[in-house]
Amino acid sequence: xxxxxxxxxxxxxxxxxxxxxxxxxxxxxxxxxxxxxxxxxxxxxxxxxxxxxxxxxxxxxxxxxxxxxxxxxxxxxxxxxxxxxxxxxxxxxxxxxxxxxxxxxxxxxxxxxxxxxxxxxxxxxxxxxxxxxxxxxxxxxxxxxxxxxxxxxxxxxxxxxxxxxxxxxxxxxxxxxxxxxxxxxxxxxxxxxxxxxxxxxxxxxxxxxxxxxxxxxxxxxxxxxxxxxxxxxxxxxxxxxxxxxxxxxxxxxxxxxxxxxxxxxxxxxxxxxxxxxxxxxxxxxxxxxxxxxxxxxxxxxxxxxxxxxxxxxxxxxxxxxxxxxxxxxxxxxxxxxxxxxxxxxxxxxxxxxxxxxxxxxxxxxxxxxxxxxxxxxxxxxxxxxxxxxxxxxxxxxxxxxxxxxxxxxxxxxxxxxxxxxxxxxxxxxxxxxxxxxxxxxxxxxxxxxxxxxxxxxxxxxxxxxxxxxxxxxxxxxxxxxxxxxxxx
Amino acid sequence: xxxxxxxxxxxxxxxxxxxxxxxxxxxxxxxxxxxxxxxxxxxxxxxxxxxxxxxxxxxxxxxxxxxxxxxxxxxxxxxxxxxxxxxxxxxxxxxxxxxxxxxxxxxxxxxxxxxxxxxxxxxxxxxxxxxxxxxxxxxxxxxxxxxxxxxxxxxxxxxxxxxxxxxxxxxxxxxxxxxxxxxxxxxxxxxxxxxxxxxxxxxxxxxxxxxxxxxxxxxxxxxxxxxxxxxxxxxxxxxxxxxxxxxxxxxxxxxxxxxxxxxxxxxxxxxxxxxxxxxxxxxxxxxxxxxxxxxxxxxxxxxxxxxxxxxxxxxxxxxxxxxxxxxxxxxxxxxxxxxxxx
Numbered sequence: 084x085x086x087x088x089x090x091x092x093x094x095x096x097x098x099x100x101x102x103x104x105x106x107x108x109x110x111x112x113x114x115x116x117x118x119x120x121x122x123x124x125x126x127x128x129x130x131x132x133x134x135x136x137x138x139x140x141x142x143x144x145x146x147x148x149x150x151x152x153x154x155x156x157x158x159x160x161x162x163x164x165x166x167x168x169x170x171x172x173x174x175x176x177x178x179x180x181x182x183x184x185x186x187x188x189x190x191x192x193x194x195x196x197x198x199x200x201x202x203x204x205x206x207x208x209x210x211x212x213x214x215x216x217x218x219x220x221x222x223x224x225x226x227x228x229x230x231x232x233x234x235x236x237x238x239x240x241x242x243x244x245x246x247x248x249x250x251x252x253x254x255x256x257x258x259x260x261x262x263x264x265x266x267x268x269x270x271x272x273x274x275x276x277x278x279x280x281x282x283x284x285x286x287x288x289x290x291x292x293x294x295x296x297x298x299x300x301x302x303x304x305x306x307x308x309x310x311x312x313x314x315x316x317x318x319x320x321x322x323x324x325x326x327x328x329x330x331x332x333x334x335x336x337x338x339x340x341x342x343x344x345x346x347x348x349x350x351x352x353x354x355x356x357x358x359x360x361x362x363x364x365x366x367x368x369x370x371x372x373x374x375x376x377x378x379x380x381x382x383x384x385x386x387x388x389x390x391x392x393x394x395x396x397x398x399x400x401x402x403x404x405x406x407x408x409x410x411x412x413x414x415x416x417x418x419x420x421x422x423x424x425x426x427x428x429x430x431x432x433x434x435x436x437x438x439x440x441x442x443x444x445x446x447x448x449x450x451x452x453x454x455x456x457x458x459x460x461x462x463x464x465x466x467x468x469x470x471x472x473x474x475x476x477x478x479x480x481x482x483x484x485x486x487x488x489x490x491x492x493x494x495x496x497x498x499x500x501x502x503x504x505x506x507x508x509x510x511x512x513x514x515x516x517x518x519x520x521x522x523x524x525x526x527x528x529x530x531x532x533x534x535x536x537x538x539x540x541x542x543x544x545x546x547x548x549x550x551x552x553x554x555x556x557x558x559x560x561x562x563x564x565x566x567x568x569x570x571x
Numbered sequence: 572x573x574x575x576x577x578x579x580x581x582x583x584x585x586x587x588x589x590x591x592x593x594x595x596x597x598x599x600x601x602x603x604x605x606x607x608x609x610x611x612x613x614x615x616x617x618x619x620x621x622x623x624x625x626x627x628x629x630x631x632x633x634x635x636x637x638x639x640x641x642x643x644x645x646x647x648x649x650x651x652x653x654x655x656x657x658x659x660x661x662x663x664x665x666x667x668x669x670x671x672x673x674x675x676x677x678x679x680x681x682x683x684x685x686x687x688x689x690x691x692x693x694x695x696x697x698x699x700x701x702x703x704x705x706x707x708x709x710x711x712x713x714x715x716x717x718x719x720x721x722x723x724x725x726x727x728x729x730x731x732x733x734x735x736x737x738x739x740x741x742x743x744x745x746x747x748x749x750x751x752x753x754x755x756x757x758x759x760x761x762x763x764x765x766x767x768x769x770x771x772x773x774x775x776x777x778x779x780x781x782x783x784x785x786x787x788x789x790x791x792x793x794x795x796x797x798x799x800x801x802x803x804x805x806x807x808x809x810x811x812x813x814x815x816x817x818x819x820x821x822x823x824x825x826x827x828x829x830x831x832x833x834x835x836x837x838x839x840x841x842x843x844x845x846x847x848x849x850x851x852x853x854x855x856x857x858x859x860x861x862x863x864x865x866x867x868x869x870x871x872x873x874x875x876x877x878x879x880x881x882x883x884x885x886x887x888x889x890x891x892x893x894x895x896x897x898x899x900x901x902x903x904x905x906x907x908x909x910x911x912x913x
Binding site for chain 2: 454467468489500531533560
């Protein structure tokens, strides 16, 4: 498709923005770190732990600048972008440490500015401004829509909804879809009903038992201030991919709203936030997919490759920094690694590495760096060995969140348990190919091959009145990869 | 893990369940059969991590370098001018002489180029090994897996020139894709690749030490001792560097010698305090029997120490999994040989 006039305008706006940013960061070096991940991946906890660790001093032996004492201090400063909500760090921290609850999931973009004073290896005093941008990963899945027409999107969504575990969930919407006449007169009520059923179907897919990831358009599930507006009131129709919508028809209305969605929601996000990022961490909750079953894992893989396709990656050069900023480092992090014994962390990494393998190979060809890590921003468990008969199970100890169940028993949030979640296979291929495993989406909880409980945040011991450091797994390695080179 | 363990089912146990016993990791008691025992593990992440402050080498162009570069450039220009004038003069005298002069110049230039290239590659190679050593030491601390794989690849490339390591190399290459943590991978590489080399290195050092001690014992003049010790040390360092994968040329040797002496100065204090003094006292009898014999012994030990320092400098991996050869071992070799000979 040759670039249209609007595309050129869009590019020009991006370049102007980049030039402005460059001017600012020339005097005041800034890294814009994007933190994203699909719902429940642990974005909020990651950012809270990161800020807490940097400002209050955590245990980061692998984060060289911090461990060697070159970082003099890090402090929060007022949020720079006036149109973006501030990341509510203090509240999240209170929830996490005080109430021992995980913070509520964020549904909108938020941002926070951290200023790090450090000394370079050669002794010069420097300041690095770290802008942390938190946005839902679902929004990323919207970006491919920019290149798709309504008809294409409809066809893809319908095909996806007719696959195995989804078809059942989409039954109500499919039934309603057959009553619609695409070429008929536009009908607000029918559209409303269709959009509602479509949204319900997307919501059902996200349930813990299915844990699907590939659910565009993202704003349907987290509408924010656009709830109920026409831009969010459309649904796929069964229309031919190359057909032309008759004037005044239901089809034409859907097309208009789909385009409005792109204009009102997707493009501004791309321009104002996404295209300006320097570094990116993508948090992935692979364990939820293991809980659910092979379909969820495949869906996750598809979603991840969709996400990677959106990034403008490549080695940063002066020209690219001036006119077309690129992301030169992406870290894929399998979160909640504390739900596994550390012997299995490498296998978890291998699974994630396999899931992003194709995209990573492409990214490496462009000169960007990609890494994969299994981490836990806040470590909620301890490790233990359980001996049962002859078996020695590498297990974890922790307090499950209220409402979690195992062995047919529902926990109240005060009992401590030891749990062995199941062995991850040594060869990640076996999870993706043929030899599938059983998860919650197809079988009873007692028969599934993996069971990862959700644990409450750890009880921290305060010593000497100061804020306790949050325990973590490999958060320091993630930091070293993401900003270590900017603190040389 | 094996196949059987793949089918272990997930399981959850309440800690307050009567059938569950929580035992301390340090307790070695044997609880009753039939219960489920839970042993909390010491958390490796909670243990204090040693952080080594790294000394950052000064970067950038120093004034000294600039001065020497300038002087060298001037000398080169002068040389070029001289040669050009010489050839012009030759041509003025006779054409055939001029052509002969050009031929000689070309040959000299070619040879110079090749020698320079060789020296440069040798220097680069030495630098690679030194860097490898530092990187391996860093990985032993950080346990970084990707970095350990990169080190392994470089190590295999360096070890490729040593045919007796073919089997060890292929064994190690087979492990490259296994799930092994970074530090363990370095230790594995050290055990596989360095064992035969260490044995050879030890033999080289002790034979050089013996030679020095014998020559010192029988040489008529002190000057000959000094020259011999110097030559033997240089030879030893060169052999060790070759053994561990470096091929130092003249410049490389100077660099290596500097490092070895610096290393000797750092470790010297420690060595002198324990082993050396002990050795000297122990061989006081030899010295009493003959002054020359005692001197020879001392010189041999000094050479051995130099050799050990050279091993530390030229070895691409730090000593972790394998024991560092100690002076006492070498002294034993020295004595044993001496006894056999006598």
